[in-house]
Amino acid sequence: MTHFPSKRRPGAGAVLAALLGMTAALGLGTTGEATATERALPDRTTAPNYPTQPARWTDRAHGFASLAGGTTGGAGGKVVTVTDQASLVSYANAPEPYVIRVKGSIAVEPFGADIVVGSDKTIIGVGDTGEIVHGELHLNPGTSNVVIRNLTIRDSYVEGDWDGKTTDFDAIQMDGADHVWIDHNRFQHMGDGLLDIRKDSQYVTVSHNQFRSHNKAFGIGWTDNLRTQITIDHNWFTGTKQRNPSADNCAYAHLYNNYLSAQVSDGDPVWTYGNWSRGRTRMVIENSYYDGVQHPYQADATAELVQRGSILRNTSGRTDSWGTAFDPRDFYAYRLDPAKAVPALVTRFSGPQRNIGTTLHVPAHYPSVQAAVDAVPAGNDVPVTIAIAPGTYRAKVVVPANKPNIVLQGTGQSRADTVIVYDTPAEYGGSTGSATVRIAANDVTARHLTFSNDFDEAAVELKGEQALAMKTTGDRIVFEDTAFLGNQDTLMTDSPNLTTVSRVYIRDSFIEGDVDFLYGRATTVVERSEIRALSRGSDTNNGYITAASTWTGNPHGFLITRSRIVSDAPAGTFHLGRPWHPGGQVDAVAQVLIRDTYLPAAIKATPWTDMGGFSWRDARLAEYHNYGPGSQVAADRPQLTDNQASSHTVTAYLKGTDGWAPHTARTH
Structure with missing residues (x-):
């Protein structure tokens, strides 16, 4: 994106630490400008209390x-999926550790034959349909550290015996x-x-x-x-x-x-x-x-x-x-x-359960988040959970396009307990190279985590100050109870190309920044979340919350709904957004709707502005039923009618042609 001079808030590391020390409840961070009316409103952004383990069992051995x-078992080793006897035999008796997922039914030949299982192996059924028929799993003397889960093993009976x-x-x-x-x-x-x-x-x-x-x-x-x-x-x-x-x-x-x-x-x-x-x-x-x-x-x-x-x-x-x-x-x-x-x-x-899957633990079994991602098989078609223990992980993470169906899950009491952070600015590799975490795969979910880019703009003289905490290009991405920390370009929700529509759903989360810190061309819904617009010390212009680059053929860009925008910036110094046309692309016409959301006094009376020679009036920027000291109905603030608003819902933005509806799913 276009470089915009900004003033880094003092002591980036100290501020990050302070924020992480706060409660995970999304109602935090109201500024001194909060009115009695605001304080009396029901808190619509408090994060739910998510359990970290299923109610009836865990994925770790108990008892003796x-x-x-x-x-x-095979924790720490590669994850493989087998559908035939030869592959199962090969991996089960390999010298190195493996997590072996049995998908579907494997009929063993000859009838009653042994499948020898070596040390450091997990053999686990995929869903509740993984089964071994006519054969035996056999552990020879000296075999150690084996987990066998979620399988049906049946039918080697000899009639009459x-x-x-x-x-x-x-x-x-x-x-x-x-x-x-x-x-x-x-x-x-x-x-x-x-x-x-x-x-x-x-x-x-x-x-x-x-x-x-x-x-x-x-x-x-x-x-x-x-x-x-x-x-x-x-x-x-x-x-x-x-x-x-x-x-x-x-x-x-x-x-x-x-x-x-x-x-x-x-x-x-x-x-x-x-x-x-x-x-x-x-x-x-x-x-x-x-x-x-x-x-x-x-x-x-x-x-x-x-x-x-x-x-x-x-x-x-x-x-x-x-x-x-x-x-x-x-x-x-x-x-x-x-x-x-x-x-x-x-x-x-008892017996095989549909929701028992492979869980890879970081750092107990894998030394880093990236190592756990690397262990997931290419083309993965069943969810694999990467359970990340509380701590600060200073490293970049890439979920490549060929590794879908991954769940990144912090296991602490709050999202602030588990932080993935790095400090690369866009000067080194653009937005892709800058991102602390990059998700290129489809069907990825992240929960109970904080993503941060703590690059200190004030400490280094650079031509650009963009520093992404997260970039997504995959479709059907979900963030629940997550935080995104940074300044310029904190969170980029994008797609592989202009005319490909990717969808991102963000719920019960926290997003902070100053310049264009929620941007990109993906269809993105932010619901029940807090957005913090950081002051850059200006009395006139402290930044822009959104910079959408929605394809003109896509009617759904950004929807911010039932959320709270808060700010420590002076009154009337922050824009709701501006239209981003990457490389002057005329078919990237921003679509942003902010509805049913609290707006602070920091929001400008004319909250939308031009960008790169493109007028905001030619974009699709609107509000509906916002409230708070920064909200008003005026000539320069397009408002949807009730009839128009009825078609701009979370469902309408996310459903696509496949009926995707993460907002209706039961949270974990």
Whole structure:
């Protein structure tokens, strides 16, 4: 954009730090000019309180799998998506870490064959439809740090072999493995066991799985040693006969909030049972629910079993309890759900879930945001969340056009906790090279983050002082509870070329700057947000909020609605905007509507102005139902009629030909 002399506000770093220290509520920052009327108005820009994790589970291992260094699987490695057996086999047994996403159904050949899983792997179903059919995931002795989530593994059963005596086709089998988390899977109708955890495997957690339609569901042990430590929680055993589970010579077996129902009933008086503490196992059962189960829980005379809080309904047979076993809270913290709630919770939340996806953690698993972006596969078509821990990340980030469906999510209590910042001016590489963060991909969402360019205009003599915090060119971009900090050209929402329409939706956010600090040709909606117009120390002209360059064929440019504009500039010294024609392009005709928004006294009585020889009167600039000391209806302030305003809504700006409606989606 055209260089416009500006005065950097004093102490850029200090001001940034001060702002980041403020509350994340968007009602902050009212100036001394606020009137009693303004203060009495309802706060329409307060950011919602977003949770940082789903309500019923997290994407990190818990229980025994979380101990002794934890279980992270392939975190830190490349993310790949597989749709065939050859690719799954190749990545699963590779020497380096991988996050392997199984998309759709993979039929394994020959029938019952093993897929060997090496150390440092995550194998996770995409959505709730990823499945492995006719095959087994096998962990050999010495395998360590494996996560298996969100899969269905089914149908290696050999007809007529109900007892599983002729084959050894398990869903998952491990021998001497350590640090394994098996979570949110569905296992059914296999050739031997559904889950066999054998021969001194250690630090294992089995959670939120479904064991269905089978004889021998889940066995643990096959050893004389007391080494296995295992947590088993929120699993659903239904239509199974025995081993629900059977735990042989476990050092510690902690079972809680499991649901056993619809047990197979074939008249077998011994080998139809629920939980069995065998050998010298020390077992603790808490708040589980047994419905229609024979021998709900039992223990060998040499074993120990402590049970508390469980519910038995229509049960018969053994309910053994003796010894002291151990106290699980000596090892880890956990939350017990009430036993009476277990059937509803477990049936709803066990097994594959549509909204369990791949989450890449920064910096726990990836050293930088860019490293996590780089790990996402090209052509990605399922959302991948990059969870960014609180902190200040001084680095540039580029989300390239071939990596769509990324969610950048800060995990702090407020957006001010997680900051991505750099200090490059446009003198070095123009707007693209200047941007701290650049999003070229479609379908990218950012939440609970601050983006900043803290280049100090006053410290360096340069021809240009543009310094972008964010530039987007992708379509269907969403910013929720985000902040954009800078001076000139803070936030550029653009498109790949003049006649391509990209859409950006900004909600519950904060944007600051002085000259053209919200600009570009993308269709952009700013809703329920605060826009801070910074003073440059002038008594006459302190800057411009918008500089749209909307293609003349696009009726929808910028819409600022139900928001607040605040400023520390003197009264009557700030413009709402001017029309930007990049390179003199005559077909870039700005369209800006500011409606239902608070305007401060800093706004000029004639708030639109010319730019680069193009008259603002030839652009599409208007207001509707604004309020506050900077609002008025005058000859030089075009106002929409009620009829016109009815077609200038958030929906109208965003829907396009695909019906995109992020403003109606439930926030996270």
